[in-house]
Amino acid sequence: MKKRFSKVVLPVLFIALGTGGAFFTMSAASKDSLVQKYGHIRTAPNNCQQQNVLCQTEETENACMFGSTQLWGKYNPSDVSCPEPLYRIEE
Structure with missing residues (x-):
């Protein structure tokens, strides 16, 4: 009975764990893509000044701004x- 249990249940359990792990890592990867x-701020054609504003690279409707200046x-x-165009982080 124990051998039969381990031959049937353990492989099914490992397949279920593997499938669950695959879905978990895929959802975590999509969150990390942001x-x-x-x-x-562009201060000259080849010069930029960093601002303390976080933006995202994924395109949204709104550009990332510092006051009225695009970042x-x-x-x-x-x-x-x-x-590189940056966009406002959407909540």
């Missing part, structure tokens, strides 16, 4: 220019 960056992002933190 990238937050500090916005920058931009850097694709690479060591870049001098800031060509």
